[in-house]
Amino acid sequence: MEGKANGPTGGRTGRVIDGPTNPMVTPLLNDLYQFTMAYAYWKAGKHEERAVFDLYFRKNPFGGEYTIFAGLEECIRLIANFKFTEDEISFVRDSLPGSCEDGFFNYLRGIDCSDVEVYAISEGSVVFPKVPLLRVEGPVAVVQLLETPFVNLINYASLVSTNAARHRFVAGKSKMLLEFGLRRAQGPDGGIGASKYCYMGGFDATSNVAAGRLFGIPLRGTHSHAFVSSFMSPDEIVEKSLKSSDGLHTCEDFVGLVQTWLNKIQWSSSFSGIFGETNQSELAAFTSYALAFPKSFLALVDTYDVSTL
DSSP states (O other): OEEEOOSTTTGGGOOOOOOOSSTTOSTTSSOHHHHHHHHHHHHTTOTTSEEEEEEOOSSOGGGOSOEEOOOHHHHHHHHHTOOOOHHHHHHHHHHSOTTSOHHHHHHHHTOOSTTOEEEEOOTTOEEOTTSOSEEEEEEHHHHHHHHHHHHHHHHHHHHHHHHHHHHHHHHOSSSOOEEOOGGGSSHHHHHHHHHHHHHHHTOOEESOHHHHHHHOOOBOOOOOHHHHHTOOOGGGOOOOOEEOTTSSOEETTHHHHHHHHHHHHHHOGGGTTTTTTOOHHHHHHHHHHHHHOTTSOOOOOOSSOGGGO
């Protein structure tokens, strides 16, 4: 494990550390009982006492034998920028019992993580139950306020990375794995996080454009059912020419060439009539998409017959 210097300027390095990827990750991304405990520490005069917290998990997800540790970077971003705004302090004041003294809220104004030390296993490592992934040392009230956001930032990230790693193990190294989960994810941050941590777990690319911009993940994509169902027949395709990959030759009637190859396949005994009832509107959509993206064609093949997948 390696200690990390904290604070917006990265301690001795002088490097500015950006805040968490999600702007909702603030000191208020917390459980109320963390604030009530922080007040009780302060009231008892214990808030500056040194404390050590270990973050670990009890069992592997998916009934597996290992977990991929993820989420550390976001934790570092949080502690490097951990500071309460006046609006946040006002909300905490309104949320706690009216008997809480003003001195505590003055104390919150001065809180940062400059006296907090973090020791952690490298993000992306294979880890196991009951082994500390991350150790946090610092004033007890401050590290208590880090518990909930750290668990939140690490649990989901590690879950997704582990699932992705299991997919990669089953698929093998030769297969390309693409993450297309944004439309089904648990909200915007669930989608962004899943894209990031699937990539960490071994996927090759994502369809999520925002994640591609934020994290430099390669982007890949195909078309949807809407594109396929927008075509009725190959007669709708007006521009039919297609240049070869080297640009030296041109197929003047790519649509006709597709039909020629379809006829050959239909008559081939090797396929035993599998393509005998090819949907012409679907074929038109695929042909049109190939004309638009001749070097990166990828077809969605289950619009009319879900048994193909």
